[in-house]
Amino acid sequence: MHILFAASEAVPFIKTGGLADVVGELPQYLVKSGNKVSVVLPKYKSINSELLEDSKLVKYFDVYMNNAKLYAGIIHLFKDGINYYFVDNESFFYRDQIYGYDDDDSRFGFFCLSIMEMISHLKLDVDVIHANDWQTGPLAMLYYERYHQYPYYENIKWVFTIHNPAYQGLFDKNVVSRIFGLDMNLYHNGTLRFKDAFSFLKVGIVYANKITTVSPTHAKELLEPEYAHGLENVIRLRSQDLVGILNGIDYKKYNPLTDSKIGVNYRNSYRKKLLNKKALQEQCHFKVDENIPLVAIVSRLTWQKGIDLIVPNIENLINKGIQLIVLGSGDKQYEDDLRYFANKFPQSVYAYIGFSDELAHQIYAGTDILLMPSLFEPCGISQMIALRYGTIPLVRETGGLSDTVIPYNEYTGEGNGFSFRNFDYKDLSIVLDYALKQYNNKDVWNLLFKNALKSNYSWNQSSKKYLELYKSL
Structure with a gap:
């Protein structure tokens, strides 16, 4: 054919x-x-x-x-x-x-x-x-x-x-x-x-x-x-x-075992993933502490991607005790706002305005949670890459995000991420709080890490x- x-x-x-x-x-x-x-x-x-x-x-x-x-x-x-x-x-x-x-x-x-x-x-x-x-x-x-x-x-x-x-x-x-x-x-x-x-x-x-x-x-x-x-x-x-x-996604390009863009390669070792987290925290001039949840957004900075839920609430987000990395470009107002918060809270917010493929790989390998609060998302690629690297996606239930991110069930141990339904910050905040609670239970988070790696979204x-x-x- x-x-x-x-x-x-x-x-x-x-x-x-x-x-x-x-x-x-x-x-x-x-x-x-x-x-x-x-x-x-x-x-x-x-x-x-x-x-x-x-x-x-x-x-x-x-x-x-x-x-x-x-x-x-x-x-x-x-x-x-x-x-x-x-x-x-x-x-x-x-x-x-x-x-x-x-x-x-x-x-x-x-x-x-x-x-x-x-x-x-x-x-x-x-x-x-x-x-x-x-x-x-x-x-x-x-x-x-x-x-x-x-x-x-x-x-x-x-x-x-x-x-x-x-x-x-x-x-x-x-x-x-x-x-x-x-x-x-x-x-x-x-x-x-x-x-x-x-x-x-x-x-x-x-x-x-x-x-x-x-x-x-x-x-x-x-x-x-x-x-x-x-x-x-x-x-x-x-x-x-x-x-x-x-x-x-291309499983050869996105492979934590062979990826030359990340500091420490790994197959299913959570301890080795944490070494990438340490390097990323150092690179962003954050406090190096594996117990601080490292949360990322890798996205175009547009209304479609739900950035409206993030930028006005950044102070609320970092008050939850997280470190936030944003990689992307788009609407000038969002870019300017993120630069402002990165300057105001350098210990908690890092913004790279533009795109770096190398940094993107390091984020997928080194962060704990990937945020994708999209208003609509026909498919989405970032959540699949995150799962490939054992980073847990937190997404809004829309389009391909619903098809690829299975909400964690604490009773059965099933699931590879977290999701919320309504497009508003309140729902996002509630689910993020729940995710951070699970993060503090290392047995649960290690299970989620393993579940993520079992996900298969290759071509x-x-x-x-x-x-x-x-x-x-």
Whole structure:
């Protein structure tokens, strides 16, 4: 089976969020299962040129759009058993940022048109095209409205994954004819219309054979207005074709036994984990004391991530006797507030504004509790990484957090973390108090440590479910 992934980002080439991890890691596991896998991305300016040293231009052709003839180059790289294709057009992609421009409709419309043209120009024999998020939503629309009857396009099946429904690719309705060359009747009859605009995300949902999202719980949430951001009626119409498959993490990259970014490697030794805690406390200029709970947040600093529950209550949190580490960037007000509290309470609060992969690994290995109080979280990756390192997640019950964090049951000893339901500080505070009580019982905490390490959220599990889905089409 030949599976082609289409996406706007993928590690190791370009990343702004969890989409890049999925498109970077899932194909690797599908290749191990004996499948042919390709990935197509825009060739952005910010891709490290060293990663493309062995690539070459294999084709170029014209794309007709905006009443103009536009150059599209296809650059090919074979790496780790995967064929990577990069769509090259400097006027669209040689820019400092990858999103956020006034002409993003043209940029990603061009990307989609180039992918469709690439299939015939390279004579690709593709069985399934797996598109991801709004940037590639129009692909299945183009297939069924323009391309499906031509050679090299027959019998292609389509999977579309919604990673974040809040980003919908809403643009002026003239995109339908101006960019994609389609009859405006498709807009006027409602097929392509959403909020009196054209939505790249909606058309992906409408035209794909199967729609997936990144956790079983989030698949249920998408049927409700609270989580679907206005798309609930569209998604309900396709509910029989909606599947929730949990994202995974790369267990080779995140392995406390071999991780070169942490000071002391360990398999299941809690004492060795505490040595990483000691090093982290020293690095943050905290009092070094293994009995002081070390709590972390590794997150984008946005409202979605529940930072509203943390920043106004930091003094209440540290009065519980914890040390708090925050790693992330985002809204300027949150960043400024965290800097203020780190300066005011240097013995209790450490804020690293930005991102450091090395520090992130050290936090997962060295802290006791990871806080994820998200308002909504389609999947979440940090809690899976924390569990891999024996750090106990405390999460709000939403999306993938509900699917991966099993609340501790003091009567049965089952569970790998703690959770609260209502999005308010009172609930968070009550559950954190309960978690700290368990932390002070070393037998209980050692049990939780072992339970966390037994959790298995590798891509081995999830890739099998995706493969079953592809085969069912």
